[in-house]
Amino acid sequence: MNKKLLAAGLALALGAGYTLGAIAQVKPEILVKQRQSAMTLIGKYWGPLGGMAQGKVPYDANVVARNAGFLDALSKMPWDGFDPSTQGEKTAALPEIWKDGAKFKAAQEFLQGNIVKLVSTARGGDEGAVKAALGDVGKACGGCHNTFREKR
C-alpha cells in the first residue's frame, strides 16, 4: 500500500505538468496556470485586508497576522511562471513584462518588501501602523497591475 500511495502522489505531481528528468521544462500553459493560481490565492488572502485598510471591513488583528504570513509565502510564487515561453498564452500579462524585465523584477521586490514590513508590523500590534502597512501593500499590488496587467 505504501508504494502504491507514493506512486499515486507522484503521478499527481507529474500530472501537474512535470516530466521527471526535465523538471525545469514545465509546459507554458502549466506555468500560466500556476502563476494565476498564486494570484488567485493572493486575492483570497488580500481581500479582507484591503477591506480593513479602507475601514470597510472590521479590523481583526488575528486575520491580519494569519493572512500576512500566507501572503509572505504566496508573494514569492508567481514570478518564475513569467517565463518567456508563456508569451504566446492568452493571459492578461502585458508585453511590458518582457520589454522591461528589470522594472518588472523591481515591482515584485517592492511587493515582497512591503509584505515583509506588514508581517513585522502586524507582530507589533499597533492598528494604525498595520493599516498604513496594508495601504503600502495595496499600492504595490495596484502599481504593478497598472503597468504590467491588461485592464479588465
Add this chain to the structure above:
Amino acid sequence: MNKKLLAAGLALALGAGYTLGAIAQVKPEILVKQRQSAMTLIGKYWGPLGGMAQGKVPYDANVVARNAGFLDALSKMPWDGFDPSTQGEKTAALPEIWKDGAKFKAAQEFLQGNIVKLVSTARGGDEGAVKAALGDVGKACGGCHNTFREKR
C-alpha cells in the same frame, strides 16, 4: 495616485469574489477556484520533492527546504474552500467529503502533520531522514485523493 492605486488593489480583491461587508459569503465557484489554486501550487512545489523521494530527481536540500516551507503554508489553504455551498459545482471532489467530514478533516491534519515533520527534518539535513519524510507526505497526498477525489 496613492488612493487611486489602493482602490485599484481593492477592486482587484473584490473582483476575486469578495463583497465588502459580506466577506464570509464567497461565491461557490470562487471557493472552488481558490481551493483548486491551492492544489495546483501544492502540485508545483511537491513535484520535484516527489521525484527526489523516488530517486528520479537529484536530491537538492535547498529545494527541499524552500518547497517544504511553501507547502507548510499551502497545506493550510484548500480546506475552507470545501464549503457545502460548492456541492453543485463541477469538480473532482467526491461526495465522501460531505458524508464523512470528520474523516476528511483527519486526512487534512494527517497531511499537515507530515509536512510539519518534513519542515523540521529538512532543517536537520539528513538525506535519508528527509527522504523518509517526503515519502510520508506523498502517502498523505495519495491517501486523501484515493478516498475523496475522483480518479481521472
